[in-house]
Amino acid sequence: MKKIITFLILSLFVINSHGQKPAETEDWSRKPEVVTPGKCTLPPSDAIVLYAGAEDLGKWTNVKDGPVNWKAGEILTVKPKSGGIKTIQSFGDVQLHIEWRSPEIIEGKGQGRGNSGIFLMSKYEVQVLDSYENETYYNGQAGSLYKQHIPLVNACRPPGNWQAYDIIFTAPRFKDDGSLDSPAYVTIIHNGVLIQNHVELMGPTVFIGKPKYKSHPEKLPLMLQDHNNPVSYRNIWIRNL
Numbered sequence: 001m002k003k004i005i006t007f008l009i010l011s012l013f014v015i016n017s018h019g020q021k022p023a024e025t026e027d028w029s030r031k032p033e034v035v036t037p038g039k040c041t042l043p044p045s046d047a048i049v050l051y052a053g054a055e056d057l058g059k060w061t062n063v064k065d066g067p068v069n070w071k072a073g074e075i076l077t078v079k080p081k082s083g084g085i086k087t088i089q090s091f092g093d094v095q096l097h098i099e100w101r102s103p104e105i106i107e108g109k110g111q112g113r114g115n116s117g118i119f120l121m122s123k124y125e126v127q128v129l130d131s132y133e134n135e136t137y138y139n140g141q142a143g144s145l146y147k148q149h150i151p152l153v154n155a156c157r158p159p160g161n162w163q164a165y166d167i168i169f170t171a172p173r174f175k176d177d178g179s180l181d182s183p184a185y186v187t188i189i190h191n192g193v194l195i196q197n198h199v200e201l202m203g204p205t206v207f208i209g210k211p212k213y214k215s216h217p218e219k220l221p222l223m224l225q226d227h228n229n230p231v232s233y234r235n236i237w238i239r240n241l
């Protein structure tokens, strides 16, 4: 008790000796908006629902701005060789929730097994791959920032099971002269497990060579990859940050 009293007296002395008050470091400048969270992974009240069933297909086009040829019902499934799809709306900094499922019947191996991808701003790929007991280069497995960052752990469920990514993305900023002002950052939670912790992207995803930033618009569509495997998606929602 004596120790506690001494500590409190000393603390008061420290505060006063600098002429500062606790209230000086209280930040009242921005009241966080009240948001009603959804049940489990259902969209919260301020989310833009991008896919909750075939009725949402109107929010998407194929990458060549034509109709989406993927199989659309309660879930959305890649139709191999029909091409990737993208949102009509463009996005910059976002929180994205997306659920995906690789085919239950295993076909192919390595990069050929349950491959798709979530391209933030149509440029920065979060890899979708059946990485359950399926070895490939680590910076190309599920949850990697393709060819840039290996996930912290492998949180993959077996093929045929639904999996969730919760992605927090900070878009890169460019100066007026086109040079990079600040790079893109990504955080990913895979099935409730942190697998990428605010990692810095070196530039847009490239298959060959080193990534390099090139100035682009502040907002661009979200793109989903057709990598010739019938990967499915559902419950896709996004929040502008």
Ligand code: MG
Pocket (backbone or CB within 6 Å): 115, 116, 117, 127, 128, 225, 227
């Ligand atoms: Mg991919």
